Amino acid sequence: MGYFLLRRLAISLLVAITVSVIGFSLLRLSGNLAESLAGEDASPAQIAETAKAYGLDRPFHIQYFDWVTKALQGDLGQSLFTKEPVIELITDRIGTTIQVACYSLLLSLIIALPLGVLAAMKQNTWIDRSALSIAVFGQAIPNFWFALILIWVFGVLLRWTPISGTDTWRHFILPTITLSTFAMPQFMRLTRTGMLDVLESDYIRTARAKGLSPAVVLWKHGLRNAILPVVSLAAVAFGFLLGGSFIVESIFALNGIGYLALESIQRQDFPVVQSIVVFISVVYIGLTLLSDLINAQLDPRIRLH
């Protein structure tokens, strides 16, 4: 367990460093950062001065270490547009984003797990086929378009739900549904195939040969094995929900970091963009690490390796 944990941590750290380098490079992609900082009509002399003031004349790796050191102390620089500290912009909005992501993950799992198990148990029946059809349809729907359709149908035609803002829980209904269409099909398919594999396994046959009731066979001997890959996917999906949240946030006017990222990209505010990209990556790395630890708890083969 100790070795497993250590190795896993080392890999995570290495990946985090690499991702932060990539994120930091994104800032440099915008061409001459000093130019954007100095403003549109700046003279070459002004630009050079700005470069010096921001330390942009130094070599890339020095700038990177400087940025990382500050970032680790909670200083992510400031927005080129609003001049506010990036860390404040993010902490102000992260709550909304995480809220939507959590609701979506929860909704996806609530629908996908029972549906996946049921589909596997009733393989090749109409239940299985409908479950698979739902998954295939869900995966093909363009999220942004689905959001607009939901607004049109439930917000405008039926007037059941508010269509923008974050004031009450009802404001979160449509964004949650929209984002769930992304994660739900994957969970459903994974649960189904995992369950199918497990149901065909020898130890399930053993369990049945022991005379255990179908419920014990399914829930005790089946689900725990089938759920291992779902735990991993949950971590991946949560990371993706954070990264893809800009779609619903911008359409439903939720003030989260996704919306912030989109706005910042549109106005070339790269200190904000790179911070959000690196932030989401680090959250993702942390989550996959967590999911591996959970899997190690669920599966002794990993834990006791």
Add this chain to the structure above:
Amino acid sequence: MAPNDTAKATATWNGASADDFEVDAPSPGAVMRRRARRHLGLIIGGTVVLIAVICALFAPLIAPFDPYDQELTRKLINPIWGKGGTWTHPFGTDALGRDLLSRVIYGTQISLTIGVLAATLAGVIGSTLGMIGGYFGGRVDAVIMYLINCKLALPPLLVALSVVSVFGGSIPVLILVMAALFWDRYAVVTRAATQQIRSNDFVTAAEAVGCSKTRIILREVLPNILNQIIVIASLEMALAILVEAVLSFFGLGVQPPTPSWGLLVNEGRQYMFFKPYLITIPGLAIFFLVLSINMMGDGIRDITAPEGRN
């Protein structure tokens, strides 16, 4: 007497034990054709994709109007099923009086170009990395796993948006960005498949007679995992089409007046409450194309699967 009893026992257990008993089995090609003819998803998906390809190739012949032709006197005409719709513009016209049907037909060119090229390029990158990692193992594999992990950690849509916002939303940029962002699934799958194949006797035999590693990978490994690569390619193609639509919808992908479907939804958005067809039609176009490609991909997977398992 019974070299492979485990497989048999499993097959028997699955209730599909024909393989063991049926010795005069038909050839793989015949099995595939038989399965393909009975696979409804493959047939429907394939037909829609075929129609889309025809639309893309012969857009100038099929489209009734030039997709860029503005005719302000004929703007916002309802589609044929709406009030005042005419057969001249079956899907109606947009706010600038352009024929929506023609724009949707031309849109297939953009979606399919980006989808096919991005999926192919990503496939080349990902499969190469995956096969190298799976074949050589050890440190090489560790490096490739690390690359995959780094790639997975980055939020793909945000990175795509950032890069495209810097380099501009031209079709070549979009293809390159997506190829750079969607190679991981190829790598993961080909790596696992290669590891499995590597332990097979025919690979060992090829090594024993001194074939070069490149040759073994290209001649022994690649043909055996090509089916799997094709299946992923279809999924990635669908994904690339969706992502292109997202980027264009947010104004960072293909630029107006090009009739990208995502852009059409974006343009129709401000009229959506009284002219909903402006977003429903291009949205459904995306949906059906992506759905069909996915159905085709699932179909290919089903008909090439060894046990015919679905």
Add this chain to the structure above:
Amino acid sequence: MEGNTPKNTSDHVLDVRNLNVRIKVPAGTLHAVTDVDFHVDRGETLCIVGESGCGKSITSLAVMGLLPRSATMTADKLTLEGRDLLSVTDRQFADLRGDRIGMIFQDPMTSLNPVYTIGNQMEEVYIRHGKGGRKEARERAIYLLEKVGITAAASRLGQYPHQLSGGLRQRVMIAMTLMCDPALVIADEPTTALDVTIQAQILNLLKELQDEFHMGLIFITHDLGVVARIADRVAVMYAGLVVETGNAEQVFSAPMHPYTQGLLECIPIPGKTVRGSQLGSIPGIVPALIGEQEGCLFRNRCSYAREACTDGEIDLETGGDQHGYRCVLTPEETVNHIKKAPNAAVAE
């Protein structure tokens, strides 16, 4: 646990008459098991022998009530300790499984659930069948693990399957099957997946346990060497049919079916088979069993095949001495043929 003999010793533990199993497959209906009769008594070992796909595993799954959903089973008689298994509900059948009838599977590496401890999986079956609480279950598990030759049994209970070797896992499987002291144990190729040295240990262990617990044992195998070691009676299956049945002595010393003879020619005998000489092999392949079958299904591989083999149903001929075979040859003809193939007539 002293051997508790059944009240009525003349009753078979398991009695199967005219068992048929049909499986729906994409290509049609598979005649997996056809007209199979056999019985097992307390303390007796019946070996079902045959090649892959001959229906021997399906037969055992049918007896266990574990056939896949695509299979349908019919029989004239199927009783376990006198109880009619054809009329029990699924629930009642489940009550018998693991309690009165247990099964040991081929691959010990995959037959135990990887995420639960040995103890958990052993105790579970004891508690399920109402034999006692967790404490008694634990004691019983330790007792049986010791019986199957596992040292430090108590500490093994907390271990997970992957921490044990294949041989140990199969011992655990055997101990687990004995938790409720079943009247009948079905062992489906329990040694096939193991090393040769371990195979012998497991076979001896099963024999010892049978002496001690006095259960009926159905041993399914393709390995005639194994059969010779442990069988009291033998049923040779081919293409879903029992082609020859009798006690071990009869089948090994005077095989009456050409298929059995062929099988016996395939095994080398130490001291008798000359080094470098040709071992026998049976040419040809098992026919596809899709749809109705006619005549002797071995005829396309049989060197004595004749006109009479092609049509009708070949009945199981019994000479009144429990030795039965499905062949149109008369015993005299068969004996003549065997004389030409000396390697075939061998008894251990």
